[in-house]
Amino acid sequence: MFEDNSFTYETIISRLKEISKAKYGLININYILINCRMEDLLTFIKNYGISLPEKSILTRFEYVILITLHLTKMYYISDIHNKYENPLEYIGYALLNEGIFNRYLINLDFIVKQDLIDTFADLYADLGVTVYNTSTDSITPKMDMYSVRKKSTESIFALTGYDMNDKTYLETKILIEKTSSVANGSVFVTTPVGVLKIGLNTLRYDMNKLNCHLYVIDPSRKIIYGISKTKKYEIKDNEVREKFVRKLPRTPMRAPSQVFKLSDYYFNESDAYDPNDFRLFDIYDDLEHNKLLLKEIKIPKYAKVFRNLIIMEISSGIPIISFAGDTFKELTLASGFLAAMDSFVTRIGGSKMEEINYKGFYVQAAYGKFTKLACFLSIPADKSLKERLKHLIGLFEDKYEDNIEKFKLSGDTNLFDSDEIIYLIKEIIDV
DSSP, rough: OOOBBTBBBHHHHHHHHHHHHSSEEEHHHHHHHHOOOOOHHHHHHTTTOOOOOOSSOOOOHHHHHHHHHHHHHHHHSSGGGGSSSSSHHHHHHHTTHHHHHHHHHHHHHHHOOOHHHHOOOOOHHHHEEEEOOOSSSSSSOOOOOEEETTEEEEEEEEEOOOOSHHHHHHHHHEEEEEEGGGGSSEEEEHHHHHHHHHHHOOOOHHHHHHEEEEEEETTTOOOEEEEEEOOOOOSHHHHHHHHHHHTTTOOSSSSOOSSSOOOOOOGGGGOOSSSGGEEEEESSOGGGGGGGGSOOOOOTTTTTTTTEEEEEEEEOEEEEEEEETTTOOOHHHHHHHHHHHHHHHHHHOOOOEEEEEEEEEEEEEOOSSSEEEEEEEEOOOOOHHHHHHHHHHHHHHHHHHHHHHHHHHHGGGGGOHHHHHHHHHHHHHTT
16 A cells, blocks of 8 residues: 555665654644644655545545655655755645644644643752742742752753744843853753754753753643753852842742652653754654554643633723533622623723632632633632633733734634634633
């Protein structure tokens, strides 16, 4: 079925396995292909002129194999091999050049900053390192966390793949340099999409130059990669560091646990810290195990506390879409809250109210330029959920800005794809 001259299924898969085993890949090609829709696979096949066998119905696995074999063959028989280091790199970029696959990767990579910080703090605690929260305005120079082990200290910075861009990356590099006066070293933490945006080679070079450790957290596979580690340096003025340490909270955000492991992410210290062992893309050793890559069936993080979420036009308060949890049936309560919220806001002079306790429910609000949302919960929202709600309203406005303008004039909710929005809510809010 897959044989084409010397490019047989066996020879190509053998070659891809050989390349995959040589280094650790941060973005798994299988994960992208196995989590997309069948229609997207067929569109890609059509766009790349991939011939389909006479067999009328193919499985997802067979489509994935066809794509993989075709792109690998193209790499070797054309001048494409002059542009990319290996076929895996070409396959990865070919997929991500298609907007739909790039969107799947972003969904798989999604994590809010607070969860990124918490995940890394758990890892450090398991490694015997005490971590302090330094996000308050009273602590300068600015950093996300500060770690202490014996007499060694580190400033820690985290940027999600979503937040990573040339501007935020440059700002973070400047902050890393500033913290050299209060720590023996620095740590930079990001996600695979963050690496993709800046470039793995650029990140490795910059972090080495800044004497900064580099870690990559993959939320889809729950893996933490230690990409590189630099040597500690002596602080020139210990008094400056001592003054900084006195400003730290009395209680750390994470302390080493002697009882149990805190992190639920996989990290292998013996396979870490050699930058040459990592590359951007990989593929599973055995493509026939694709079915094992499907997301585990798990209870969403906020399913038990979520009740309802309403997105409204910001000036009129007219609902655009409402999504209720399985256990929340009191839609009249939600409607009553909308009127009550407008009344509260009017009474306090039009300022934004972000958190309200209303008739036994906790209501967390988030505001964009054109819309606002109210999320009903059985308990107060934690920092991670607050970030998720702000992220959700931002994504909603980016995607539907033109439709929101039309909605202001017509009030027509059919302007919005409710299925797509509800999918977005479920993914971002994790309900």
